[in-house]
Amino acid sequence: MKKGEKIIIISTAICLLVVIVLGLSYAYFIYTETGPSNSFKASCYDVSYSEGDAFTINNAYPMSDAEGETQPAYTITITNNCNRSLSYDVKLDVLSDSTTNNSSIRIGKQLADNSSTFGKITTQDLKAGTSSYSLYPAETLEAKQHKTYAVRAWLKEEVTGDQNTTFKSKVTIQLLNNS
Numbered sequence: 818m819k820k821g822e823k824i825i826i827i828s829t830a831i832c833l834l835v836v837i838v839l840g841l842s843y844a845y846f847i848y849t850e851t852g853p854s855n856s857f858k859a860s861c862y863d864v865s866y867s868e869g870d871a872f873t874i875n876n877a878y879p880m881s882d883a884e885g886e887t888q889p890a891y892t893i894t895i896t897n898n899c900n901r902s903l904s905y906d907v908k909l910d911v912l913s914d915s916t917t918n919n920s921s922i923r924i925g926k927q928l929a930d931n932s933s934t935f936g937k938i939t940t941q942d943l944k945a946g947t948s949s950y951s952l953y954p955a956e957t958l959e960a961k962q963h964k965t966y967a968v969r970a971w972l973k974e975e976v977t978g979d980q981n982t983t984f985k986s987k988v989t990i991q992l993l994n995n996s
Contacts, residue, residue: 906989911985
């Protein structure tokens with residue numbers, strides 16, 4: 818083997834090693850879990866979903882916020898079993914097979930902090946043309962604590978024409994850099 822070929826092989830091997838190390842480091846610091854499975858465990862963080870697959874509204878009719886807030890909730894519980902705090906984002910991702918115009922949807926969200934009592938429902942409108950919405954950005958969960966989120970969705974009261982459509986989405990938990 819010629820000296821030039823050895824240099825090329827060694828350089829390629831070093832570059833490959835650097836790419837692998839960087840990829841593993843990134844995977845360690847960032848992890849996203851979505852709702853197809855009912856529970857997820859990574860290290861000492863547990864995420865459990867009340868339902869599997871998609872968070873769906875089928876053939877709904879327009880309703881007031883007061884009525885929408887009484888609709889069944891999709892719940893997500895995050896438990897931190899670690900001895901350090903956990904930072905994460907809670908997002909709602911609209912699936913590609915959703916046929917409802919996003920601007921027709923209103924989201925109701927609630928949080929229960931280390932108790933079974935949910936706080937006041939806050940609403941959020943979705944916007945047309947956007948496929949990911951931040952429900953709770955940059956949340957922090959202290960060691961040995963848990964939070965439960967309830968999410969409801971309904972057609973806005975003023976909507977006409979979207980009653981025979983389907984809105985499909987998933988709640989996504991994205992762990993942030995937790996060192």
